[in-house]
Amino acid sequence: MEEFFGSKKYKTANAKVSESCPSNIALIKYWGKYENQIPANPSISYTLSQCKTNTEIEFLADEKFSVQTFLSSTEEKKFAEKIEKYFKNIEAFLPWILKGKYIIRTENTFPHSSGIASSASGFGAIAKCLMEVDDLFCGKAEEDFKLKKASFLARLGSGSACRSLYNGLVVWGETKEVEASSDLFAVAFPSKDIHSIFKNFNDWVLLIHEGEKSVSSTVGHGLMTTNPYAERRFQEAHENFSTLKEILKVGDLKRFIQLVEHEALTLHAMMMMSEPAFILMKTGTLAVINKIWDFRKETDLPLFFTLDAGANVHLLFPRNKDEDKIKEFIIKELLQHTQNNGVVKDVMRF
Ligand code: DP6
Numbered sequence: 263m264e265e266f267f268g269s270k271k272y273k274t275a276n277a278k279v280s281e282s283c284p285s286n287i288a289l290i291k292y293w294g295k296y297e298n299q300i301p302a303n304p305s306i307s308y309t310l311s312q313c314k315t316n317t318e319i320e321f322l323a324d325e326k327f328s329v330q331t332f333l334s335s336t337e338e339k340k341f342a343e344k345i346e347k348y349f350k351n352i353e354a355f356l357p358w359i360l361k362g363k364y365i366i367r368t369e370n371t372f373p374h375s376s377g378i379a380s381s382a383s384g385f386g387a388i389a390k391c392l393m394e395v396d397d398l399f400c401g402k403a404e405e406d407f408k409l410k411k412a413s414f415l416a417r418l419g420s421g422s423a424c425r426s427l428y429n430g431l432v433v434w435g436e437t438k439e440v441e442a443s444s445d446l447f448a449v450a451f452p453s454k455d456i457h458s459i460f461k462n463f464n465d466w467v468l469l470i471h472e473g474e475k476s477v478s479s480t481v482g483h484g485l486m487t488t489n490p491y492a493e494r495r496f497q498e499a500h501e502n503f504s505t506l507k508e509i510l511k512v513g514d515l516k517r518f519i520q521l522v523e524h525e526a527l528t529l530h531a532m533m534m535m536s537e538p539a540f541i542l543m544k545t546g547t548l549a550v551i552n553k554i555w556d557f558r559k560e561t562d563l564p565l566f567f568t569l570d571a572g573a574n575v576h577l578l579f580p581r582n583k584d585e586d587k588i589k590e591f592i593i594k595e596l597l598q599h600t601q602n603n604g605v606v607k608d609v610m611r612f
Pocket residue numbers: 287288290291292293299305379381419420421422423479480483529570571
């Protein structure tokens with residue numbers, strides 16, 4: 263299958279391309295991987311709309327291979343090293359990639375410290391740019407193929423990035439529940455199988471803790487290799503896919519909430535049961551979760567949460583007649599648990 267994305271004849275020239283790619287938030291989490299960025303279980307995410315990375319790549323042909331990167335106009339040498347390594351890693355799929363010098367300018371529309379996955383939107387945008395350059399050097403490819411290959415390349419940069427290439431609900435990792443799903447790239451979950459209630463959703467990210475995460479994704483994924491509960495977790499992710507597929511079809515919001523929160527807590531439980539152990543929640547995270555549960559009990563309104571591998575809380579709620587009451591509650595009761603009144607307001611992109 264990988265040969266499908268393999269090398270072609272090319273002719274290089276100076277080039278400049280720019281692309282934009284949104285971030286995504288997983289509902290069934292990817293946590294644990296094998297060699298070559300193969301996920302240990304299938305995952306599914308919502309693609310966001312406001313939280314994006316805009317990237318411009320300038321390619322100078324015939325110069326010695328090197329990468330220079332700027333994040334919001336500031337040179338980032340560490341990031342350049344990472345990209346250099348990434349480019350060397352994908353040469354089999356883009357044979358021209360080491361034949362010139364790169365100047366990469368990138369900016370995120372969301373705060374750097376927000377814990378919103380900048381690696382997902384970042385590698386998504388880079389992969390899209392690379393496919394634009396590939397078109398210039400190898401001849402125009404079909405749009406479908408380009409998207410699939412961009413997702414394939416993004417995965418090799420950061421696993422969750424491969425899901426950011428598509429809108430709506432997006433699946434990465436082979437599962438019998440989704441036709442054409444693959445460990446190598448993401449596919450869009452068929453829109454016809456999604457009830458309308460799930461097509462119009464808010465995601466407000468409460469910035470409980472800004473700054474460096476206590477554990478990087480790379481280390482986190484690695485800890486799953488020795489976690490005694492890992493196999494059961496991978497199996498459960500598969501089971502959750504079957505359940506979610508049915509929930510999405512019939513529009514069962516109650517069970518959706520239950521499943522999504524369970525997934526988030528499982529991710530954190532896995533980290534607590536790792537060796538060494540990590541507790542990624544902060545006091546504010548717990549306070550917010552408890553308030554959400556009380557609020558749901560009292561009002562029966564559909565406000566719920568998911569978490570990434572960090573302390574911040576993604577607040578999920580449908581965009582409908584109830585959303586104003588929910589927003590009021592968030593501002594009045596939940597915002598006080600953030601570090602600097604930080605909240606990033608986004609909606610799902612369908
Ligand atoms: C908790 O995609 O950041 O956000 O493949 O090592 O770059 P790498 O990991 P990354 O892991 C994301 C983990 C997660 C869950 C998810 O997005 O599915």
